[in-house]
Amino acid sequence: MVPENSKRKWLVPDQVPVGPPPHPHQTNPKGLILAGDIGGTKTNLALFQVVDNHLITLKEHNYRTKDFDSFIAMARDFLTDMEKPDRTCLGVAGPVVQGRVHGTNFPWDLDTRELSHQLQWSPIFLINDMEANAYGLSLLAPSEFEPLQKGSGMAGNAVLMSPGTGLGEAGLYWDGTTYLPFATEGGHADFSPRKGLDIDLWHYLHKKYGHVSWERVLCGKGIHDLYEFLGTSGKFPESQEVSARFSLEDPAAVITREAMAGNDDLCRETLMLFIRYTAIEASQLALKFKAMGGVYLGGGIAPKILPAIQRDTFHAHFLGSGRMDELLENIPIKVILNERTALLGAARYAATH
Known part of the structure; x- marks a missing residue:
């Protein structure tokens, strides 16, 4: 077609x-x-x-x-x-x-x-x-991007990050005239905790997988792992009705759908944590490449969860790098819709x- x-x-x-x-x-x-x-x-x-x-x-x-x-x-x-x-x-x-x-x-x-x-x-x-x-x-029209942060519009390098089946990351080098794309395997770099909950998650995933990369967190399977991790805390009881669907459908799809419908607290907290980690890794990637030209979020997950992304909250998680927050404030962030x-x-x- x-x-x-x-x-x-x-x-x-x-x-x-x-x-x-x-x-x-x-x-x-x-x-x-x-x-x-x-x-x-x-x-x-x-x-x-x-x-x-x-x-x-x-x-x-x-x-x-x-x-x-x-x-x-x-x-x-x-x-x-x-x-x-x-x-x-x-x-x-x-x-x-x-x-x-x-x-x-x-x-x-x-x-x-x-x-x-x-x-x-x-x-x-x-x-x-x-x-x-x-x-x-x-090749995309302006309408095929959804802005999460306006930024300053300065020229500079850009980065692309796509959570999906795995976590893909790429860079676009600005040579003063045009952008030159290049591949990376940054999604396999080590997950870096910011606070106590993140450290607990690292221990949980380390016990399960050994090496804990950002891809372990920011992918479809990662959403399921976040769900199970939060379920071990006892703060959010797991719904037997929701978990029963995991054998019939992709667990990540069930979790995100229930979270966005507001039907399940554990699913909602899982999705909020996933969005928080997406913002943090986007920030780290932007700093590594000094991506004044922008951060672009692609993949199969980001466009589907757009209604659940609160701009102010995402912005707050994107910051948090101390002396570099002023630089991060000037970086545009856009979700790729196509x-x-x-x-x-x-x-x-x-x-x-």
Whole structure:
């Protein structure tokens, strides 16, 4: 199914991060581009055509990643024999090293040379899914962002943070003229407590997992772990009706839905704690990259819980870094509303590299 807004221009004003402008000889004006956003839970594939610096969506499909044992099998399901892409770019949830990647939360191994050999396509690019998200920001309209903090509008680096199946993080380096996206694995850095409750959580997760990263807290599974952690305190009795649904639905979806409906105190406290930690890690990421250009929150969770995010409370948790609070006050924070951002970014990367 092709979305209504199937035409995206990649040369846009500089009010949102944008990668280097495409060189005339680097574009693929008449060819087909296959773009993929490959995650632990779902994979989105789309076939694009480039016309006058616009990406035109020809077809698109969403898959459950674990329904396929390889990308090759999925690609052959998506494309007909007559649809051979001239360029392919896949944004993958995992660290890409020299054209190879093993999925962080799914069992695929991807190698550009092996893919080209098996599929008889060339070139094929593999980039981190967060890098693809960063490239996609420039293709979004202002209405596809929800501001949480206005900031000062200064030029500078920007960062992207996406809680979902895992926690992805990326940076956009400001070179004085444009933004240059790059991948990180910052979501796997150590979770850092601020107060006693956080220390108790660290001990709880350390006993369960060993290493406690930010990804252990800020992801779908993390929401369930926060729920169980708070349940051990005895302050918020667990509802048997809610817990019974965990075997039938994704626990994180049940918890967030009950929390936003105001039906369950334990679910509500879980979601508030998740939002607090999202603000804290966003603050730490902003400081590490001096992200005066903005903090962008993407992924599958942030847009869904927007009604539960109280701006003033989020702002208060985003601060708390002592002498650096004045700097943090000047950083804009925006939630990305378009779930196709990584897919568009992968297509843009293929068209301009």
